[in-house]
Amino acid sequence: MACAIACDTALRACASVPDDAGSNHWRRRDVKKTAVCAAVVRALLIVAAATFVSTACTPLEVVTHTVSTNxxxxxxxxxxxxxxxxxxxxxxxxxxxxxxxxxxxxxxxxxxxxxxxxxxxxxxxxxxxxxxxxxxxxxxxxxxxxxxxxxxxxxxxxxxxxxxxxxxxxxxxxxxxxxxxxxxxxxxxxxxxxxxxxxxxxxxxxxxxxxxxxxxxxxxxxxxxxxxxxxxxxxxxxxxxxxxxxxxxx
CATH class of the missing domain: 2.40.128.110 (Lipid/polyisoprenoid-binding, YceI-like)
Known part of the structure; x- marks a missing residue:
């Protein structure tokens, strides 16, 4: 949930970056600005994924065991x-x-x-x-x-x-x-x-x-x-x- 909120926030932030005329409209033709925003989102996803793995995956305990036929x-x-x-x-x-x-x-x-x-x-x-x-x-x-x-x-x-x-x-x-x-x-x-x-x-x-x-x-x-x-x-x-x-x- 935190990952989704963070990514959504980043996208909204990119969409609200004003253009040179001061407008809040996201100019779709502005390739440079789009690339920067995409890079930010990718970085957030990588960080969120690493956090999820480190917190959600609990290592299994290795059980050593032997039996005897005696x-x-x-x-x-x-x-x-x-x-x-x-x-x-x-x-x-x-x-x-x-x-x-x-x-x-x-x-x-x-x-x-x-x-x-x-x-x-x-x-x-x-x-x-x-x-x-x-x-x-x-x-x-x-x-x-x-x-x-x-x-x-x-x-x-x-x-x-x-x-x-x-x-x-x-x-x-x-x-x-x-x-x-x-x-x-x-x-x-x-x-x-x-x-x-x-x-x-x-x-x-x-x-x-x-x-x-x-x-x-x-x-x-x-x-x-x-x-x-x-x-x-x-x-x-x-x-x-x-x-x-x-x-x-x-």
Whole structure:
């Protein structure tokens, strides 16, 4: 606002400079006077812009942060899925053209971290079946409807781990019971432990994981639209679990 007022004032001042006859009329043919006024306005704009940048732009604080994949450093206890840092994505073949992607928007989970790390720990994830999002509203209704997930009758998709087999220093195969559409079948996910650390913003103990796997939807009674829509469902998961620091309000 101050910038606009200053520029407007400068323009008015230029317009009111009297000509040689004493008139207040701005002679448009007076090229020299116009050039001088334009230079004044440009100078004011430069000063105003510099002032705006210096006062309106607050430098971001640089956050330095490291995590460790040393599982023995992770405090034992119950961790909850961070409500703001996760994703669960399914994709399935669509007419052989591409893999159609859908995500879920409401998920909760709990990680029971114990001594000996991933081999001795367990996780349980619950997905709200009605939160499926294909980015196509009409298709959302069809997927959560009676012919597919039947979310009204089977509102939850649930995974409960049963066994972990280590394949690397910070990776392994996590097997668990997956329940969809009222049917439970074993599913194995390839899991990577991304690391543990104290979150620099929340100060909570935080663990991060990536996982992926696949399952046959027909094994869960989901055969609608086959073979136009494939049977093999790919799963991709990103998840952060955290535990508030001791003494924090819960």
């Amino acid at each position: 599982e023995s450093r992770v405090p034992v206890g119950q961790y909850k899925l961070d409500a703001n840092h996760w994703s669960v994505i399914f994709d399935v073949d669509h007419f052989k053209y591409s893999r159609f992607v859908m995500r879920f928007d409401r998920v909760t989970g709990q990680l029971d971290w114990r001594e000996r790390g991933m081999e001795n720990s367990s996780v349980a994830i619950t997905i709200d079946a009605a939160s499926v999002d294909t980015n196509v509203p009409q298709l959302d209704k069809m997927v959560k409807g009676d012919d597919m997930l039947n979310a009204a009758r089977y509102p939850e998709i649930r995974f409960v781990s049963t066994h972990f087999e280590r394949t690397g220093e910070a990776s392994g195969k996590l097997t668990g019971d997956l329940t969809i559409h009222g049917t439970t079948q074993p599913v194995t996910l390839d899991v990577k432990f991304n690391g543990y650390g104290r979150d620099p913003l929340t100060k909570a103990d935080t663990l991060g994981f990536s996982a992926e796997g696949r399952f046959s939807r027909s094994r869960f009674g989901l055969t609608t639209w086959y073979p136009a829509v494939g049977d093999d469902v790919h799963v991709r998961i990103q998840a952060e679990f955290d535990k508030p620091p001791a003494g924090a309000a819960g």
